[in-house]
Amino acid sequence: MTTDRPTRAIALRRTVAALAIALAPAVLASPPAQAAPGADAAHTSSAATSTTATRLATDVATDCKPDDSTACVAVVVMNDAGDRIADAEVTITGPGGFDETVTTTADAPASVAVPEVGRYTLTLDPASLPAGEQLPDGASTELQVTAQTGGTGRAAFQVGGEAVAPESPSAEATTTAPGGDEGTDAGTGTTTEGDGVATAPEGDASERAFSWGQVWQQFGSGIRFGLLLALASIGLNLVFGTTGMSNFAHGEQFALGAALGFIAINQMGMSIWVGGLLTIAVCALTGVAQDAAIWRPLRRRGTPVMQLMIVSIGLSITLQYVIQLLIGGGSERILSANPRPLTLLGITLSTTSWISMAVALVCLIGFALFLTRTRLGRATRAVSDNPALASATGIDPDKVVRVVWILATAFAALAGLMWGISFGSFNWQLGVQLLLLMFAAVTLGGLGTAFGALVGSILIGLVVELSNLVIQSDLRYASALVILILVLLIRPQGILGRRERIG
Amino acid sequence: MDEFLRILTQSLAELIAPTTAAYALAAIGLNLHFGYTGLLNMGQAGFMLLGAYGFGIATIAGAPFFLALLVALVAGLIFALLLGIPTLQLRGDYLAIVTISAAEIIRWIGRSTWLQEWTGGASGLQGRNYKGTFQDLSPLPDGRTVIGPLEYINTGSDSWWTRIFAWGVVALALLFVWLVTRSPWGRVLKGIREDEDAVRALGKNVYSYKLQSLVLGGMLGALGGVLYVLPITIAPDAMGRTMTFFVWTVLLLGGAATVFGPVLGAMIFFGAYMFMRTGMRALSENTGVGDVISTTNVEQIGGMLVGITLMLLVIFRPQGILGNKKELAFNVR
Amino acid sequence: MSADMSEETTSGQAHDAAGPPESVVDAAAAAAVAPTSAVAAEARDDLSQVEPVVGAPKPDAILVADDVVRRFGGMTAVDVEHLEVQRGAITALIGPNGAGKTTFFNLLTGFDTPESGRWSFEGKSLAGKSGARVAQSGMVRTFQLTKALSRLTVLQNMLLASPKNPGERFWLSWLPFTWQAHEKEATEKAMEILARFKLDAKADDFAGSLSGGQRKLLEMARALMTDPTMIMLDEPMAGVNPALVQSLLGHVQALRDEGMTVLFVEHDMHAVRHISDWVVVMAEGRIVAEGPPATVMQDQAVVDAYLGAHHDTDLGDDSLLDPEILARLEAEEEKR
Numbered sequence A: 001m002t003t004d005r006p007t008r009a010i011a012l013r014r015t016v017a018a019l020a021i022a023l024a025p026a027v028l029a030s031p032p033a034q035a036a037p038g039a040d041a042a043h044t045s046s047a048a049t050s051t052t053a054t055r056l057a058t059d060v061a062t063d064c065k066p067d068d069s070t071a072c073v074a075v076v077v078m079n080d081a082g083d084r085i086a087d088a089e090v091t092i093t094g095p096g097g098f099d100e101t102v103t104t105t106a107d108a109p110a111s112v113a114v115p116e117v118g119r120y121t122l123t124l125d126p127a128s129l130p131a132g133e134q135l136p137d138g139a140s141t142e143l144q145v146t147a148q149t150g151g152t153g154r155a156a157f158q159v160g161g162e163a164v165a166p167e168s169p170s171a172e173a174t175t176t177a178p179g180g181d182e183g184t185d186a187g188t189g190t191t192t193e194g195d196g197v198a199t200a201p202e203g204d205a206s207e208r209a210f211s212w213g214q215v216w217q218q219f220g221s222g223i224r225f226g227l228l229l230a231l232a233s234i235g236l237n238l239v240f241g242t243t244g245m246s247n248f249a250h251g252e253q254f255a256l257g258a259a260l261g262f263i264a265i266n267q268m269g270m271s272i273w274v275g276g277l278l279t280i281a282v283c284a285l286t287g288v289a290q291d292a293a294i295w296r297p298l299r300r301r302g303t304p305v306m307q308l309m310i311v312s313i314g315l316s317i318t319l320q321y322v323i324q325l326l327i328g329g330g331s332e333r334i335l336s337a338n339p340r341p342l343t344l345l346g347i348t349l350s351t352t353s354w355i356s357m358a359v360a361l362v363c364l365i366g367f368a369l370f371l372t373r374t375r376l377g378r379a380t381r382a383v384s385d386n387p388a389l390a391s392a393t394g395i396d397p398d399k400v401v402r403v404v405w406i407l408a409t410a411f412a413a414l415a416g417l418m419w420g421i422s423f424g425s426f427n428w429q430l431g432v433q434l435l436l437l438m439f440a441a442v443t444l445g446g447l448g449t450a451f452g453a454l455v456g457s458i459l460i461g462l463v464v465e466l467s468n469l470v471i472q473s474d475l476r477y478a479s480a481l482v483i484l485i486l487v488l489l490i491r492p493q494g495i496l497g498r499r500e501r502i503g
Numbered sequence B: 001m002d003e004f005l006r007i008l009t010q011s012l013a014e015l016i017a018p019t020t021a022a023y024a025l026a027a028i029g030l031n032l033h034f035g036y037t038g039l040l041n042m043g044q045a046g047f048m049l050l051g052a053y054g055f056g057i058a059t060i061a062g063a064p065f066f067l068a069l070l071v072a073l074v075a076g077l078i079f080a081l082l083l084g085i086p087t088l089q090l091r092g093d094y095l096a097i098v099t100i101s102a103a104e105i106i107r108w109i110g111r112s113t114w115l116q117e118w119t120g121g122a123s124g125l126q127g128r129n130y131k132g133t134f135q136d137l138s139p140l141p142d143g144r145t146v147i148g149p150l151e152y153i154n155t156g157s158d159s160w161w162t163r164i165f166a167w168g169v170v171a172l173a174l175l176f177v178w179l180v181t182r183s184p185w186g187r188v189l190k191g192i193r194e195d196e197d198a199v200r201a202l203g204k205n206v207y208s209y210k211l212q213s214l215v216l217g218g219m220l221g222a223l224g225g226v227l228y229v230l231p232i233t234i235a236p237d238a239m240g241r242t243m244t245f246f247v248w249t250v251l252l253l254g255g256a257a258t259v260f261g262p263v264l265g266a267m268i269f270f271g272a273y274m275f276m277r278t279g280m281r282a283l284s285e286n287t288g289v290g291d292v293i294s295t296t297n298v299e300q301i302g303g304m305l306v307g308i309t310l311m312l313l314v315i316f317r318p319q320g321i322l323g324n325k326k327e328l329a330f331n332v333r
Numbered sequence C: 001m002s003a004d005m006s007e008e009t010t011s012g013q014a015h016d017a018a019g020p021p022e023s024v025v026d027a028a029a030a031a032a033v034a035p036t037s038a039v040a041a042e043a044r045d046d047l048s049q050v051e052p053v054v055g056a057p058k059p060d061a062i063l064v065a066d067d068v069v070r071r072f073g074g075m076t077a078v079d080v081e082h083l084e085v086q087r088g089a090i091t092a093l094i095g096p097n098g099a100g101k102t103t104f105f106n107l108l109t110g111f112d113t114p115e116s117g118r119w120s121f122e123g124k125s126l127a128g129k130s131g132a133r134v135a136q137s138g139m140v141r142t143f144q145l146t147k148a149l150s151r152l153t154v155l156q157n158m159l160l161a162s163p164k165n166p167g168e169r170f171w172l173s174w175l176p177f178t179w180q181a182h183e184k185e186a187t188e189k190a191m192e193i194l195a196r197f198k199l200d201a202k203a204d205d206f207a208g209s210l211s212g213g214q215r216k217l218l219e220m221a222r223a224l225m226t227d228p229t230m231i232m233l234d235e236p237m238a239g240v241n242p243a244l245v246q247s248l249l250g251h252v253q254a255l256r257d258e259g260m261t262v263l264f265v266e267h268d269m270h271a272v273r274h275i276s277d278w279v280v281v282m283a284e285g286r287i288v289a290e291g292p293p294a295t296v297m298q299d300q301a302v303v304d305a306y307l308g309a310h311h312d313t314d315l316g317d318d319s320l321l322d323p324e325i326l327a328r329l330e331a332e333e334e335k336r
């Protein structure tokens, strides 16, 4: 198994990448799945990073207190023991020609109030570091954070070489670590599941004074989250409604949208519209293809839905690694240009977020019209209601299901794409992470009901973003799932669902 | 040729590795859930993680080995009750959604800063902190032992003692499952798997049986989690969804609703997985293949193959290796 | 209902008792004309005294339901004001498709919850009790869509139904000596019942391999394993071939003669007419008529419910079996 261990250089690169990723989303609405890629989960490099970052979150910056009108940027430099290093110089530059140099201290993050929301670049001066604590080879001296009013954008530089696993006696190093053991595989960044949810994005309750403005702002973020989630989960619900299958690979369809969008727009340099449309078209094709190659034949054979579900889990695993092959284990964002903030109704979000919300809304309304006003849409609802009856009345369920797959994958891709554009970074694990929230949304709304997904999604979006105000932000997804379990207790059929028939 | 022998030895060693035993045990638990009762538990890794935490934290707090083991079991029991009580009255897919969610919640809580004092946050708990009591139990003399191509120290993390203990536990679990599943109790479980309304109509408290099954399988999962972390560390991120999906693959490969399926499945799965990865890596490092498939991609291709295997397995041989094709013919639902 | 109806009752029964058997079905019916068990005889006696009106009180009611209402969305599937079922008799529940019979069964047996309603079995209220508790109290049902436990053998299906098996408790399950005796007894009983239903040769086959009709039989046999006081059969004869129907009818009557109460849903009017002691008719969720078979079959409300208004045909009339006549009736109905 020694061959499985990462080479030193890879480990270093990963450590630094992990560090950067752990902090990148510091303010911008925190994607759920910015995993520390390739993080040595068991052997600490990224683990240390995330703990560092979270520790930061609970400390209050000394010089700058964020409130409704003030945004802060804070920075620390720490060595591999996790201790803060004093007297390192960091230059902060940003919009409006902002340029200021701060000096770190050993007891609190150095912070500074910035005049504008937006993206700031922090540059560490290596010359100011103590001799024994230099930046690791190849590590960047620059980090970027986004500052928002009422919050602190945080950055941490880690110095002092590679983080060493505290415990790796030789016996352990040779332990075969099959399958799920990210520890030993991690060097290649394949099976890690760190979500970076612990990386304290967008301020949490502990350091943020409660204010109604804040609630309103989080409400806006919640609606944004909810709309994108709704767009993504419609497909999940449609597929469930028409075929009875809980599609575990739907999250990957979402992630595929983000990944292909990244490739088309960032790597191939297409314009956002061309690249976006191409991405959606390709993803819709994957929908047609998988229906024709996998699901239709299985339906013909009368495979029980439970088996279909496990097939979809297999597909989900496969697609996850395909996505990883495509974009690598790292964390990416589409359009790395600085987001321009835009305040509407007292809610400040990036312009792309507002556009995404508008697009999502248009799509949702269009979809509702499709379901209620068109022949095909009504046929879809009929098949959802009662496939046998629908086919007896001359509807071709196979055709309806094909359309459903196209819609499901296209909507998921669009949602994923917009997520990648407006929510900050994502990685290959985006899919599974979001899948759980989609399931929660769909179950809340009522499995298989067309409009239930929308209601459930908005609710989940709001719960996730608003719970930020009262609980630790690294547990906010947990809060959505807890709500799910509670609703199931009281109203098992979901909010809009109905009880099923027995006997 | 040497290289090939090395790969073969490594793959063979995987057959009896403690982690293989841990997965086998978790799959035995899942078999009770899914194979015998038809419960869709998509959060077996959550049970394992909780068991691991229970064991680790109890040991660190000073509990002797068997008390810590008991704590792990009780953790699994409570988790099963918490999950089962609200959802076992609902349709099967709700349990799937709730279990996968709950397993994630456990992991998030484990890696969050909230309980960091106990769980060690995202970096988890280091093995040396909780292995002492277990290794003190070892009756083996100091030193190393070579059996065939396999050589390990007698007592330690990656040792013969760990292997003996892990497989001993698996053997006991097998005996237990074999006994209970051929009893009238097991027959009720199988009846529930086929059609719970029919069983209810015969006056059986289906809910209670499902809960019993969930609890038992969950406790086996928790025990599997303990076995899993005995040779390594407790790392929440290593015990997430991927682990659950691997346990499922192991179970379906061996054959659900068969007694030995989970063990056979675990051995074949990990043997083959290791063979494929080390083989591909060797090819990539030493031959021209390396230009096409880099060593990094080996992991990804390995993961893809696992996914594809699971799909093909369920489509073409849903009964697994040991299952009975005849039984499956009636599996119309 | 009017007085001349009750006259019909007695004459109908007289016909049943005295008339020569006209078919195989009638042969089976005739064979059981004189109930062997005292309970059954008494039940028939009692029922002959009962006036055939909706909600009529029975002299010895085992099941009493009041104001049971179940709605699906805006549709009222069941709305039963009052119903009593006589102990030791065979009561048929008939009604057109969608009348709410299965739903009513589901409600009574704890498989569905009504919006409102009370019902009691042997004097004990069952409202709000789970399906399992209802079955434990002695009221066991079968399902319209058979629920054979496919991947269990026929014998295992039977043994599963055996009540109070100590081996079904988890703590004893791994100690075979604690339950083997019970298991042996149960196996003997199961084989006996299976033999009665001509399924004994299939005991070791998977239930999934049985034919549709055999599954119906197995489901009945399985229900009997629980030693019920009252058995509720949802369309036991649907999809069963005529020869099997004959033997099934015989079985049902034999059950009654052993003192069991039978409530069954059936669409086959001949079967209903020939084995039931009492018939309850549902339409659109309500009970529209009840009474002895011959009376009810001629009841205008019943005929209306089945064939549309304004026919004075007896539902038990053999002519209704003739598709041509049925088609003519339907055509007439359309014209109206």
Ligand SMILES: Nc1ncnc2c1ncn2[C@@H]1O[C@H](COP(=O)(O)OP(=O)(O)OP(=O)(O)O)[C@@H](O)[C@H]1O
Pocket: A499, A500, A501, A502, C072, C077, C095, C096, C097, C098, C099, C100, C101, C102, C103, C104, C144
């Ligand atoms: N779960 C349900 N959801 C909605 N409607 C239902 C449900 N169950 C039953 N119904 C409706 O209630 C009515 C009564 O159904 P039920 O199955 O009780 O009829 P039935 O008398 O048994 O008919 P059949 O003779 O065809 O078996 C029907 O109109 C049916 O559509």
Ligand SMILES: [Mg+2]
Pocket: C101, C102, C103, C144
């Ligand atoms: Mg019915």
